[in-house]
Amino acid sequence: MDLHSIRIAFIGGGNMASAILGGLLRQGLAPSQVQVVEPFEEARGRLAREFGVTAHEQAGDFLAPAQLVVWAVKPQTFRAAAQAVAAHTHNALHLSVAAGIRSDSIAHWTGSERIVRSMPNTPALVGRGMTALFARAAVSAADRQLVEQVLAPTGATLWVDAEQQLDAVTALSGSGPAYVFYFIEAMARAGAEMGLPPAKALQLAIGTFAGASELARASSEPPAVLRERVTSKGGTTYAALTSLQQDAVADRFVAAMHAACRRAAELGDEFGRD
Numbered sequence: 094m095d096l097h098s099i100r101i102a103f104i105g106g107g108n109m110a111s112a113i114l115g116g117l118l119r120q121g122l123a124p125s126q127v128q129v130v131e132p133f134e135e136a137r138g139r140l141a142r143e144f145g146v147t148a149h150e151q152a153g154d155f156l157a158p159a160q161l162v163v164w165a166v167k168p169q170t171f172r173a174a175a176q177a178v179a180a181h182t183h184n185a186l187h188l189s190v191a192a193g194i195r196s197d198s199i200a201h202w203t204g205s206e207r208i209v210r211s212m213p214n215t216p217a218l219v220g221r222g223m224t225a226l227f228a229r230a231a232v233s234a235a236d237r238q239l240v241e242q243v244l245a246p247t248g249a250t251l252w253v254d255a256e257q258q259l260d261a262v263t264a265l266s267g268s269g270p271a272y273v274f275y276f277i278e279a280m281a282r283a284g285a286e287m288g289l290p291p292a293k294a295l296q297l298a299i300g301t302f303a304g305a306s307e308l309a310r311a312s313s314e315p316p317a318v319l320r321e322r323v324t325s326k327g328g329t330t331y332a333a334l335t336s337l338q339q340d341a342v343a344d345r346f347v348a349a350m351h352a353a354c355r356r357a358a359e360l361g362d363e364f365g366r367d
């Protein structure tokens with residue numbers, strides 16, 4: 094399938110759909126190749142203004158030509174959305190971004206075995222996302238390639254072999270940007286408390302995350318070694334890290350991520366197939 098002739102349907106037109114759709118249009122896909130189902134009127138208006146695509150309130154036969162259906166609804170609404178859409182899609186490849194919802198459920202609801210589950214993250218909005226992908230057995234090499242092409246403008250992709258690993262991915266890179274923003278907020282707050290103008294404290298916090306991430310990416314050394322290089326003997330970093338260790342912050346953080354992973358599994362149980 095060629096990106097320049099493919100017909101794509103998005104079910105749900107919120108944050109993640111917009112990130113993927115925006116990337117596709119930047120790659121040269123024509124808005125006329127895309128149909129969106131989005132019940133929220135304001136979101137439909139935004140999709141039309143921002144991307145020039147047609148967004149429909151409800152599923153209908155306009156979905157029939159879609160060769161790829163992208164599921165970008167909340168886990169809680171997936172089942173109802175699928176029940177409305179399934180009768181109108183035929184022989185399509187399905188790509189889901191929903192947290193927790195297992196491919197078994199999606200196969201059951203859509204009547205298709207050609208399903209790729211993915212877990213993207215919001216840096217996809219600026220082309221710096223990390224997306225993990227899992228394919229059911231019926232997904233061909235050409236299907237996988239198409240999915241990679243569709244997601245390429247949103248950032249990097251990697252495949253996992255076991256579907257269960259997507260719950261861990263969700264806890265790590267799916268929710269991960271929120272943890273980074275949380276730390277940025279805390280660092281900026283501390284900077285302001287210590288006397289910096291708040292805007293400058295925020296600028297320093299964001300710049301530090303961006304720079305440290307780039308350094309970790311570019312370096313052949315593990316993060317622990319990079320951390321030790323910052324930590325002068327008897328210096329300021331040592332004082333801060335000692336305080337973090339006394340409060341077992343790393344352990345608390347790991348526990349928080351386990352909670353996210355458990356929640357991903359629960360979403361699959363709660364909102365999965367009957």
Ligand SMILES: NC(=O)C1=CN([C@@H]2O[C@H](COP(=O)(O)OP(=O)(O)OC[C@H]3O[C@@H](n4cnc5c(N)ncnc54)[C@H](OP(=O)(O)O)[C@@H]3O)[C@@H](O)[C@H]2O)C=CC1
Pocket residue numbers: 104105106107108109110130131132133136165166167168170173174190191192212213214215267268
């Ligand atoms: N945000 C994130 O960081 C990430 C999110 N995800 C996953 O992406 C999915 C979408 O999340 P996100 O884009 O943030 O959510 P949004 O709420 O921004 O988008 C979901 C959209 O789907 C619409 N919708 C609801 N019911 C239906 C229906 N029956 N048919 C079609 N559309 C419907 C919603 O409309 P309305 O508002 O009217 O309900 C909403 O506009 C979720 O499953 C989430 O788990 C994955 C990775 C990261």
Ligand SMILES: O=C(O)[C@@H]1CCC=N1
Pocket residue numbers: 192263267268
């Ligand atoms: O919080 C959530 O459930 C979704 C999945 C990963 C990021 N946001």
